[in-house]
Amino acid sequence: MKKNNKYDQDLDQNEANHVPLSPLSYIRRTAEAFPNHTALIHGDINYTWYETYTRSRRLASALAARGVMKGDTVAVMAPNVPALFEAHFGVPQCGAVLNALNIRLDAATIAFILAHGEAKVLITDREFSTVIRDALDKLEHKPLVVDIDDALAQSGELLGEITYEQLLNEGDPESPWILPDSEWDAISLNYTSGTTGNPKGVVYHHRGAYMNAIGNILAWAMPKLPVYLWTLPMFHCNGWCFPWSVTAMGGTHVCLRGVDPKAVFDAIQKHDVTHLCGAPIVMNLLLNSPEAADFNLSRRINMMTAGAPPPAAVLEGMDKLGFDVTHAYGLTEVYGPVTLCDWHPEWNEQALAEQAILKARQGVKYQVQEEFFVADPKTLEPVVADGKTMGELMFRGNVVMKGYLKNPKATKAAFSGGLFHTGDLGVKHPDGYIEIRDRSKDIIISGGENISSIEVESALYRHSAVMEAAVVARSHEKWGETPCAFITLKPGASVTEDELKAFCRENMAHFKCPTTFIFTDLPKTSTGKIQKYILRTRAEELEVQVE
């Protein structure tokens, strides 16, 4: 250690003044301060913070007794149930790393992940016994399988040698649990959904998880003791770090096995929910459900959305339904959302449509992230903030992954030049707010002009008959490429191709208007993202356009 000035003399770190940052500290603090406050609700289950902390300690102790050690992986295959929540604390409390699996994956991919992550234990919900059995069959080294026998699971059977509750009973809640030796130690492993090739294992560290838990609180200016509804999958970037955020604020977690609009609306009213998260598709689902008409709350609810820019019509609809929507942006590699369209009070004076345009921007970094900017992908120099010059969105800071597990090549590429490269393209507006225009591979180049597929989609979403829209490139003899739109209509709605064409021409530059319209259901990834590569293939299979 350098000792080059008086402020470094005899002023070293010691046990009293330096402790590794870890979100595990949050649950201890909340259990001490609010032991009798409700921590978790799931169906008829209602646990206090004392109980939840005790259960997480039992889990840590039982795993340790079964030989799970620092650096081991514990995988969980479950929807938003108490076991998965408790694993966010109990697994790292014994030094292990939590690998929450995407429940929509197929057996082959699950098997790949379990093998690649070297899972020593797999805690799995009954509902997924078929896919898990197939996955286990493919594995050379099988993990200890622990069954979550949730009373609310509709199907499936028990596969393992012990149930989750039996495992908890093996644990001693008074046994001391451990903070990590270093805040750089891994806390979780999250595989990207990767549209091609094998998924990559993104490793989170305790420091980053601690910081982005706070980042969420500051971004939302969360109140004390919030009531958070789990509409966002907890397996998705560790529920965007909200298991840790809500716990830090002493809040209540309301579990949901799935996003059924009726269940969502009921839970909001029954449990006085104050906050929830979800991709724009979830808002779409709520808005277009028959229950929406009957939903009438005297207070406002906070919803954070990310994953795609929320279309104006959706924002307006949610506003009328009583939701204050915050638009955030991030990726698995940055612990979920870590930028937001931080709202300026004076924007409330603008027309709703104008507000929606402002809100669709990805905005500015969280307080806890160090840098977020748009750069020339070659020189890494920031682009001009003119709202026009495109570049790649880059991050730097403490809410960035350790890297990809056992993949130094991909890690090195992602961090090239000392920045995390998102692969998303966008612009910086003169007011400093950043807006995504596209993924690099989604841009459409027509007659030498770049067309943002997102911009075209946003325009289509404004049409009252359109439920979902995805735009990709189709080959064109003269222009090289032109936009090809895949459209799902709202239930009961109808529109012709000509009507949509006319609508587009009214709402955007002519060269950006789709030349092809295909009415169809849209293929989606397991995390609900539209699979553009499938649509791209479908567009490529069409004959080359001539006119």
Next chain:
Amino acid sequence: MKKNNKYDQDLDQNEANHVPLSPLSYIRRTAEAFPNHTALIHGDINYTWYETYTRSRRLASALAARGVMKGDTVAVMAPNVPALFEAHFGVPQCGAVLNALNIRLDAATIAFILAHGEAKVLITDREFSTVIRDALDKLEHKPLVVDIDDALAQSGELLGEITYEQLLNEGDPESPWILPDSEWDAISLNYTSGTTGNPKGVVYHHRGAYMNAIGNILAWAMPKLPVYLWTLPMFHCNGWCFPWSVTAMGGTHVCLRGVDPKAVFDAIQKHDVTHLCGAPIVMNLLLNSPEAADFNLSRRINMMTAGAPPPAAVLEGMDKLGFDVTHAYGLTEVYGPVTLCDWHPEWNEQALAEQAILKARQGVKYQVQEEFFVADPKTLEPVVADGKTMGELMFRGNVVMKGYLKNPKATKAAFSGGLFHTGDLGVKHPDGYIEIRDRSKDIIISGGENISSIEVESALYRHSAVMEAAVVARSHEKWGETPCAFITLKPGASVTEDELKAFCRENMAHFKCPTTFIFTDLPKTSTGKIQKYILRTRAEELEVQVE
């Protein structure tokens, strides 16, 4: 670095995923996201965040150009004016350490601090020219003296070779400023007011300042864009870290040169103040001012208090006046407040008097502190949480000083056993909340029973005629010691010794009742704390009581 498992292989820290934590990052973020929002108000001055950030960068650049380097000290002698606020960013932005001086100190102490801290630059407000001139006369190595020529200063003259505004003009706002090399680097130096002996220089690090800035936000669940009134001296533990907290939330700092009740009430109404801080004495001052009767606001204001448990009558009065009071606790060594009486909603159902008793407790640690408990000072084992067993309050965590500057002996003693020893004595209640009973040296031992001077004072404060009360030990032939009360009455109020005696006997155990009452003004330290050691001397000079 250990490489003992797969999660440590090829997953090192790099420029993209690890940046030193520093509150300097907050001002850059706020200047980027809210450049045109008001950052600072002082009289007719109104700076935006763009301007404030620019001014802090000018300061950093000008200091660097004048040879100020990493590890140098820059002292500031000023009330709550823009220059002192800007110094919280500009000084560390050039790598230097901010030493904000207590403006109530005498020349000899100031001279000691400037010499001990090796201040290279002294930025000083005109109003304090007399004491500063005397202090400078005593110094062998004189710092560069920079005058703050504040239009609102009522007196004094310019002493230095340059004014603060001239210094800023020397700086280049585009010149790059620096984050610390390490988050363990010093950011500020705060001398304790030490009732005896020379003051000790408490060194804060960037990591701790960053963390407690967040700690304040979470403790208060601060909203976005708060308006913060500077009733708390910024020289006091760096304004309890609020220069950094409010900046992180994009808020507005409203400066005040002094705590005049009329100015406070006016500022609250004029600038829509949402938050302010101050010792209980400040609340007392507001409540007992003639302006309180006319103060009528349709909204609630948040006030954080620390430094002494707020008396019940004061809490009730403030509640009626429209203030939601949060009671916090800390010391210079832990960056100001770092525990709070975190409120349970169900406590609102109790009677106001009962609520005041609950609120007078120091409570639980901030989210960002690791440990806060009451321990046997010898064994360091936690005491039983029975609300009775006394012990010493201990801290451990990331919001604890680096140590005392050039004082390894005192540093070692403060951190003995891997804990920070507060010197405060208290109990832990069965619900986990901690309550101070006394400083070790303030306890009164009567007939072998410990009497908490704070408990006796709290009872006295409940009497309607009492403005301030301080209780110390007086020697007694039979009992060893008995409580001796020093009382200041409210303006216009009157009460006899017998009436107070009867009041005490109704409100506490007889052995705790003061046997002596002295009606007088109370001596105070420069930070407004009652100087019990002076009262103790006065009590010792009384003859030994016999009955």
